């Protein structure tokens with residue numbers, strides 16, 4: 237493979253911005269210096285561009301079963317959306333069928349991704365059927381390079397919820413094996429109860445969705461899980477947090493030296509519960525729901541202050557037609573919205589450009605911190621010698637508007653229609669190969685995404 241010399245870029249790292257050249261050879265970053273000469277390399281002038289390490293979306297769901305349908309992006313279409321958003325690595329989830337072994341669920345998921353995916357990927361191992369057999373598979377799962385295990389405290393109706401004793405069992409075994417447990421933290425009993433009450437009283441519209449999954453459902457579950465884990469102290473990670481209170485509980489636990497990490501998603505920074513009252517508000521139904529404008533403000537501050545470690549997207553899109561399933565009854569609408577393509581744009585344009593977030597925090601939240609937490613660092617998530625040459629080059633001041641025709645997910649709408657974006661991704665490199673060059677997809681380099689195991 238020929239070398240590439242990226243000249244005159246402005247490299248964004250968690251510490252500072254650095255003016256430097258980058259030499260790429262053999263899929264890796266070979267050298268970063270203020271001035272490099274490499275006569276035989278392809279030279280690319282990145283003057284005026286910000287250069288980031290390829291972004292990592294630590295939370296995607298390509299083609300998962302939800303409410304008798306499947307999320308609309310499979311690994312092929314979802315990875316096209318990812319690459320247009322500068323995401324060169326996604327971390328998706330296995331789907332464990334009832335009675336299925338964890339190892340089998342990994343094998344099935346990998347078959348769906350390999351040879352179809354255009355960005356690199358890693359996996360979290362969903363544990364929805366915990367029993368004597370599956371618990372004993374945990375060390376072997378970790379040997380296969382999957383170090384994070386996800387549990388749900390809700391979705392009993394879908395057979396996914398674990399009870400407290402099962403959660404303790406999981407924490408115990410994962411901790412011994414050296415992994416981490418991730419939680420979708422909502423009190424499932426409270427949600428089932430409230431949902432039934434709303435439906436019984438004819439309150440079926442999307443505006444009741446946030447009331448059926450109230451903030452207390454998240455706050456209670458986060459507090460309970462941290463409490464359950466107190467004596468075990470397994471590293472734990474909370475996905476898609478929405479409330480100030482839950483983030484504060486996590487921050488307090490971290491101060492007591494518990495290994496607790498927090499993730500939120502762009503939608504919880506951007507939308508609030510009143511958006512469900514708008515025209516087509518049912519399309520925004522996701523779990524947990526959007527909260528109060530005050531939570532949006534708090535979450536932005538928590539990102540900047542480091543109380544939140546990662547922004548993942550929970551990318552789980554459905555078409556307009558799929559979102560009509562159940563005739564707009566909030567409890568029958570498939571949960572989830574798209575996100576992988578707009579991850580960087582929302583954080584950069586709404587965050588950095590509006591002075592809510594520094595460039596240094598941005599690159600930590602969607603590159604270095606997810607790489608470190610999920611065992612991909614320093615192969616991914618950083619611009620240093622020896623790392624995979626995954627690069628994103630951004631024109632910092634190009635203005636454009638989001639519309640469905642500019643998006644690459646396999647759906648026919650976008651939650652962000654009409655939003656003005658400041659900044660444009662021009663080029664993306666994955667392991668030293670151009671995926672996007674000056675705005676054009678390099679088709680011969682597609683579908684070459686690889687599984688990235690965490691080293692054991």
Ligand code: URP
Pocket residue numbers: 297420521522523524550552571572573
């Ligand atoms: O509504 C959501 N978040 N759908 C995806 C599945 C999940 O719970 O993360």
Ligand code: ZN
Pocket residue numbers: 420475476523524
């Ligand atoms: Zn979830």
Ligand code: ZN
Pocket residue numbers: 295297475550
């Ligand atoms: Zn999710």
